[in-house]
Amino acid sequence: MRLLSSLEICSHLPLRKLFMDQDNLIERSLQGELEAFNQLVIEYQGLAYGVAYRLLDDPDSAADALQDSFIKAFRALENYRGGSFKSWLMRIVVNTCYDHLRSRQRKRTESLDDMPVEEEYVTVLTDRSESPQEYAERRELQALIGSAITSLPEVLRTAIVLRDVEGYAYEEIAEITSAAVGTVKSRINRARGRVRDYLSKNAELLPSVYRHSLE
Amino acid sequence: MDPQNLNSVDEDLVAAYVDGDVSTEERQRVEAAMAASEQVAWEVNTLRQTVQLLQDMPPVPLPRSFTLTEDQVADVLQERRSLAKVEAPPPRQVEDPEDTAWQRFLRFLNGGDLALRNAAALAAVLLLVVFVAEFQLQRNPFGPPTGESAQISSAPSAPQAQVTAVGGALSGQVSGQPGSGAGSSQETADEGAGQEDDEPVFGVMAAGEEEQSAAGSEQEPVAAAPVQPETSSPAVESSQRQLTASESAAPSGQPWVTVFRYARILLVLAVIVLWLLSRARTGRGRA
Structure with a gap:
C-alpha cells in the first residue's frame, strides 16, 4: 500500500526507483535496522538542516532540533502511512523547531536578534572574488534577512522559509503544515509583505536595486 | 484590486x-x-x-552528520527487533519440493515425540515375540519340558489325567473292581498306556477324545501317544514320565494360550495408540 502510494506520486523511472528504495529502507527500519533509517537521515539531513537553521536562525539550536527530529521520526515511524516521506519528515522537523523556539522563549536566555553568525558558516560562504567591504555588506544583508524572517510569527515564518528559501511547492507546504493550499498562499503573501516592511526600515543595508524599488 | x-x-x-x-x-x-x-x-x-x-540566500552547509546511534533509540530498536523475530516464519514450515516420496515417508515415520515413538517400537518388538512364541507353541507342543514350549505342551495332558482319575473312579463304582478310584490315578494312567482294551483305559481314551475335540487339533498327539502299539518298554516309561510331568504342570498350561491371545491384542493396541500419541504431541508442540 505504501509502495503503491509512493509510485503514484511520480512515474519517472529514477524517482520511482528512489521511492522503492525509500519504502524498502522504511520497512527495514521498522524491523529494527538502524542502518536503514540512517540512510534516510543521510538523504534528508541537508534539506532538514536548512529549514531548521532558517526557522531558528542559530546553528547550535538548529543542530539540536534536527537531532531531536530524527529521533522522533524513528520512534514515530509506525505512524507513517505512506505518501511523501519528505513531507512527513519535514512536518516533524518544523514542529520540533517550534518546540525549541517556545522553549527558548521561556528560558529567555538570548534574544534571537542578537544571535551571532557561526564563523564556520561564514567561511564557507565566502566568495574569494569579492572585496572585504562587499563581504561585510553581504554578511550584514544575510543577517538582516535572517532577522526579518525570525521576526515573523511561526506559521508565516514556516511558509516563507519553505517556499522562498527552500523552494518547496505549495502542495508540499500545505502537507507539511497541515493547511489548505489557499491558506498557504495567503500566509506566503503576508510573510513576504512583513519581510519587505522589516527590510525597508534598514534600507541602507539593502542592494541599490531593491532600495530604489522601495522608494 | x-x-x-x-x-x-x-x-x-x-x-x-x-x-x-x-x-x-x-x-x-x-x-x-x-x-x-x-x-x-x-x-x-x-x-x-x-x-x-x-x-539568493546561500544554502546552509551541514555542520555534521545527524545519523542516529544505537544508544539514542535503544528501547525502540529492542522492541522492533524482538517483534521481527516473533513474526519471522519458522525455517521448516515450507517443505522442500525436491524431496522424493520415500524421503517424505521416512520423515513422516521419524516425526513425533521420541519417547512415545520408542515406547511404540518396544511394544511392536514384544508383539513380535508373542507371535513367535505362539507359533512355536503350535508347531512343537511336546517339546522338551523347558521354557515356554514345555509348559505349553503340558496343557493338553491335564484334562486327560483328571478324566482318567474320574474314569477310574466311575469304572470302579460300576464294575466293583478293587484298587480303582481317585487315589490310583497314576496306576490307571499306566494301565491306559499299556493296555488298550481295559475298561478304565477305554474310559480314559473316550474322555481324552472328548477333550481333544473341545481343545482343538493340538491335542491329537496327546491322544495318539498312549496308543502306540509298537512302543518298547523304555518308550512306554518315557511316555509315562511325560504324563507325570504334564500332570504337575497341568493347572498353568491352558491359561498361557489365553494370556498370549490377550497380550497380542493389547500389544497391537499399544503400538497404535503410542504412535498416534507421539504424532499428536508433536503437532501440539508445533502449534
Whole structure:
C-alpha cells in the first residue's frame, strides 16, 4: 500500500526507483535496522538542516532540533502511512523547531536578534572574488534577512522559509503544515509583505536595486 | 484590486502571480490591477524583489552528520527487533519440493515425540515375540519340558489325567473292581498306556477324545501317544514320565494360550495408540 502510494506520486523511472528504495529502507527500519533509517537521515539531513537553521536562525539550536527530529521520526515511524516521506519528515522537523523556539522563549536566555553568525558558516560562504567591504555588506544583508524572517510569527515564518528559501511547492507546504493550499498562499503573501516592511526600515543595508524599488 | 483592501482571495492571487503560478486569465487580472493602480504595482514589484532576495540566500552547509546511534533509540530498536523475530516464519514450515516420496515417508515415520515413538517400537518388538512364541507353541507342543514350549505342551495332558482319575473312579463304582478310584490315578494312567482294551483305559481314551475335540487339533498327539502299539518298554516309561510331568504342570498350561491371545491384542493396541500419541504431541508442540 505504501509502495503503491509512493509510485503514484511520480512515474519517472529514477524517482520511482528512489521511492522503492525509500519504502524498502522504511520497512527495514521498522524491523529494527538502524542502518536503514540512517540512510534516510543521510538523504534528508541537508534539506532538514536548512529549514531548521532558517526557522531558528542559530546553528547550535538548529543542530539540536534536527537531532531531536530524527529521533522522533524513528520512534514515530509506525505512524507513517505512506505518501511523501519528505513531507512527513519535514512536518516533524518544523514542529520540533517550534518546540525549541517556545522553549527558548521561556528560558529567555538570548534574544534571537542578537544571535551571532557561526564563523564556520561564514567561511564557507565566502566568495574569494569579492572585496572585504562587499563581504561585510553581504554578511550584514544575510543577517538582516535572517532577522526579518525570525521576526515573523511561526506559521508565516514556516511558509516563507519553505517556499522562498527552500523552494518547496505549495502542495508540499500545505502537507507539511497541515493547511489548505489557499491558506498557504495567503500566509506566503503576508510573510513576504512583513519581510519587505522589516527590510525597508534598514534600507541602507539593502542592494541599490531593491532600495530604489522601495522608494 | 485595491491594495489597501486586499482580501484573502487577492492575497492568494498576488502570491501566485509573484511566483508565476497563475493562469492566463489570472495574470491578466493582476496586470490590469497594476496598470490601474500605482500602489498595486508597487506592492507586486516590491514583493517580487523581496522574493528575489530570499531566493539568493546561500544554502546552509551541514555542520555534521545527524545519523542516529544505537544508544539514542535503544528501547525502540529492542522492541522492533524482538517483534521481527516473533513474526519471522519458522525455517521448516515450507517443505522442500525436491524431496522424493520415500524421503517424505521416512520423515513422516521419524516425526513425533521420541519417547512415545520408542515406547511404540518396544511394544511392536514384544508383539513380535508373542507371535513367535505362539507359533512355536503350535508347531512343537511336546517339546522338551523347558521354557515356554514345555509348559505349553503340558496343557493338553491335564484334562486327560483328571478324566482318567474320574474314569477310574466311575469304572470302579460300576464294575466293583478293587484298587480303582481317585487315589490310583497314576496306576490307571499306566494301565491306559499299556493296555488298550481295559475298561478304565477305554474310559480314559473316550474322555481324552472328548477333550481333544473341545481343545482343538493340538491335542491329537496327546491322544495318539498312549496308543502306540509298537512302543518298547523304555518308550512306554518315557511316555509315562511325560504324563507325570504334564500332570504337575497341568493347572498353568491352558491359561498361557489365553494370556498370549490377550497380550497380542493389547500389544497391537499399544503400538497404535503410542504412535498416534507421539504424532499428536508433536503437532501440539508445533502449534
